[in-house]
Amino acid sequence: MSDVLKIIAKRLGLGFVTLLVISVIIFSAVEMLPGDIAEAVLGQGATKENVAAMREQLGLDRPAPVRYFEWLGNALTGDFGQSLVSQKPVSGAIAERFANTLFLALYAALIAVPIAILLGVLTALWRNSLFDRVANVATLTSISSPEFFLGYILILFLSVKTGYFPSLAKISADMTLWEKLDRMFLPALTMVLVVVAHMMRMTRSAIINLLASPYIEMARLKGVPGWRIIVRHALPNAWAPIINVIALNLAYLVTGVVLVEVVFVFPGIGQMLVDSVTKRDFPVVQACCLIFATTFILLNLAADVGAILTNPRLRHPK
């Protein structure tokens, strides 16, 4: 087991280095945005004195590296500075939004992952059958349509025409869990439709790749039935690539939801990011980007660890 712990520690260390590099990139990207932030915040009618005062207040008159380390130091303690627009601490505003986004991602993942794996196993079992083709075409269609288009279609058919689900996903803290789930169903379904195809196809091909291996032939020659060959003999050896794709899609559920949140007016972090970019609220932009990067790194780390743990050679050393 100590081998596994060592590998995990190494990956965590590497993840932290990656995060540092990304923080530099984020900071420089914001720094390189065209135009002067103070001017943009104050608008066109600002006087020179006003702009200079604003620059001083924001600390923009000091060199970039100094500001970078200041920002990084504060960020490490959870302080992302103050929003330029609302003048409130960024961390508080983000925390609530981010919790909503995570909740939506979890909701979608709990539906999408089991469905994708089940469909993947079934299509591998009945490969080249009518079921396989229908499942492939259906999931490919859903992944090929833009999210906002899918969202509006769902609103049209499941909300406007039939009234099954609410079209707006505005939630607040005082709602019951059931109410929240009901309101969030359409955005969650939209995201499920977007991510299922990728995971399902990876499950299917990872299993089918293994079907030519000698131990599968051996299982067949032992008279093991088809479903058992897939579930018991192929799937346990196919987890590594499947887990990786699941992690990528989970990360997408957290970071790629901007359009869905806009369509369903969902109070998540994606919408906040879009708003902040238009308003030049750079402390918020930086914080959001950093959170997205962390999510990606952590989920990939989890995938690596998961893939390692499914390898019997590492779980049961000699």
Added chain:
Amino acid sequence: MSESDANTSKKEMLLEIRGLRIEGYSDENWTEIVHGVDLDLHRGEILGLIGESGAGKSTIGLAAMGFTRDGCRISGGSIDFEGMDLTTASPDELASLRGAKIAYVAQSAAASFNPAHRLIDQHTEAPVHYRIKKRLESQEDAMELYHKLRLPNPKEIGFRYPHQVSGGQLQRAMTAMAMACRPDLIIFDEPTTALDVTTQIEVLAAIRDIVDQFNTAAIYITHDLAVVAQMADKIKVMLRGEEVEQAETAKMLEEPEEDYTKSLWSVRSYKRQQKPRPSGTTPVLSVQNVDASYGEIPVLQDVSFDIYAGMTVAVVGESGSGKSTTARCITGLLPPTSGKVLFNGEELPSDYKARSKDQLRQAQMIYQMADTALNPKVKISEIIGRPAYFYRGLRGAELKKRVDELLDLIELEPADYYNRYPPELSGGQKQRIGIARALAANPSFIICDEVTSALDQLVAEGILKLLDRLQKEFNLAYMFITHDLATVRSIADEVVVMRQGKIIEQGPKNEMFTPPHHPYTDLLLSSVPEMDPEWLTTVLEERGVDNIGEGALKKT
């Protein structure tokens, strides 16, 4: 093991194959690969199926279970197993036979056990599925079988994962698994081909014993005549999907009728005169007190030997004994931790990156798997031409002339092969290209790493003869890495025996092959199967059943 004719005819017929035809799908065409084969097997009888690769042995073996690999189909004939025709049986009926009535033991146990499950869980799968036994009952039976097959710690070994068990043990565990439902017939598909000789003998003894105890019928597929002679009651010789001849084992060995069978039998008779060391010269290659390790793990200890010009030194030993690692040290791929490698008396830098082009040119390699050692997307002319250009700067017409010359040397017609690609060639031809590539650099020393072990015997003999001719022509020194002692006997001048990273014994071949030997050399030599059908029985009597493999060493 052999039965008399009268005895066999009384026995009940188990498997009767008539006019079996099998087609394979390639290049968008179905081509026939098995052309009307008949096969009879009685209860408790063992049939040896032998032939070179491509003879259709495995295909027939699998067909006896009503199974064809993807891209194959049974196109004619009948397979009658206990009154059921497997060619017309439904998939469900076939599935209910497999594992229960007919079982299969594959060539590579390491690849055929599922890495994700414990051995015993894979063992109990079929009996539990067929409701022949309850899980616990079946587990106890497994331990009993492990015990019968003389696996160490039979109570515990089943609870390990495949990667925690050695190759020979896995092969026996797989035989136990095949026995799980007490089938009437077991197909053994080259079960010992991938094993070392000392391990092979253990597995052979175990298989023969258990098949005998349960009176199971078997089809034993192999390309090794000496092995099949130990196992089978009767032998069927196959060539390109057709039967050559069939006879009882003793008769087949003593008086084969067909020319092809005779040619198979005679392969091992090729022998070359042993050469003495040339006097008064420095060795071409001298390995002196070399130690090496992979990371923390030491793999070589104090390895020293010399190779003189025009001589062949065979380095023998089991897998993991350090043969190929020694070659990596010599070529500089793995710098030794101590000791040195001298070339014509001059010390070579330990890392190949520090060696001059001329030093690199002098030592070339030929690899075991010609398939993977040649880039499939590169023309033959380029494969051979590149070292000629790289080391000697040849180009244009000169280069073409050199490539033609090399193709002539390896007995391939230049005009036919110049523009072809490796996948279009046969295994033996690919290995010849590998030889030409090594020669292109004009080396004085060539490392041959198991160059014939992936080839059929007749083809391998051709390669050995070619290497011998080239050695005489260019006064080449060979380091010949092999685990096959028959090959050593035929071509070596000197022999180095390695075990666990150390040299056990070395000397001229004649001395090494005449007693007294080091006990380990003795074990290696006496474990090589001989054509005599009584050989295994005799060896087992000499060593005693509990000291078959490595155990025989501790005794001495």
